[in-house]
Amino acid sequence: MLILIMGLVIFFCVHSVRLVAPQWREASFSQQGAMRWRVRFGLITLLATAFIIMGYLQMRAEPVWLWFPPVWSRHLAALLMLVALFFVGSAVIPNTTMKKKIGYPMLIAVKVWAFAHLISNGNLADVLLFGSFLVWSIVSFVVYRRRDRKAGVVREGESGVPFDLAAFTFAMVSWFTIVFYLHQSIIGVSPLV
Incomplete structure (x- = not known):
């Protein structure tokens, strides 16, 4: 369960930046450049998704x-x-x-x-x-x-x-x-x- 929760927390934190801190997101986006921002966003999202899938499959094995x-x-x-x-x-x-x-x-x-x-x-x-x-x-x-x-x-x-x-x-x-x-x-x- 911990892996699933960890994945969900990471996923929602990353996907909520625009929701809770839009000015910071825009400033970071312009400072780092679009490509660097998207690569980091994508890599963190992939990591979170991997945790979600692993945790979900573990929990489904013993429902x-x-x-x-x-x-x-x-x-x-x-x-x-x-x-x-x-x-x-x-x-x-x-x-x-x-x-x-x-x-x-x-x-x-x-x-x-x-x-x-x-x-x-x-x-x-x-x-x-x-x-x-x-x-x-x-x-x-x-x-x-x-x-x-x-x-x-x-x-x-x-x-x-x-x-x-x-x-x-x-x-x-x-x-x-x-x-x-x-x-x-x-x-x-x-x-x-």
């Missing part, structure tokens, strides 16, 4: 069950993942309606992903992993939206159906790939069983 989710929760989670992947597509594809309207579709994707996995998994490792991501994404979204409103941020730019269709296509292709191939081969569990 501590908090509840036993009903079978239908897996099917609901699979459907929610389609929604989460649409928000991922909306975040990575420029000029989508979701990006223009809410500003932070990737945080919405993390919220939906974490919630979907919380309802369909009931052991302590899942609660620690997905619960912490859910709390972090909710807090981050609220802080960023409040900061944007205070600063009077208006998202300009052309959004439209072609960009949203691209996000939807991304979601469908990703969902089918994950559900019918990747989830089973990487995680070892089929989301549809």
Whole structure:
């Protein structure tokens, strides 16, 4: 459990710099240069992700069950993942309606992903992993939206159906790939069983 918690703490500390110290981040970014900042950020993120995976796998080897989710929760989670992947597509594809309207579709994707996995998994490792991501994404979204409103941020730019269709296509292709191939081969569990 300690390795998982250590990985989560490192991950969230690194990913919360912009949240809690935006001026320091910008100053460091300009002093060190974009490439150096991104390399350090990426290496620390990789380290944290490795700790999270190792700790999660250790805890899953000897699970501590908090509840036993009903079978239908897996099917609901699979459907929610389609929604989460649409928000991922909306975040990575420029000029989508979701990006223009809410500003932070990737945080919405993390919220939906974490919630979907919380309802369909009931052991302590899942609660620690997905619960912490859910709390972090909710807090981050609220802080960023409040900061944007205070600063009077208006998202300009052309959004439209072609960009949203691209996000939807991304979601469908990703969902089918994950559900019918990747989830089973990487995680070892089929989301549809």
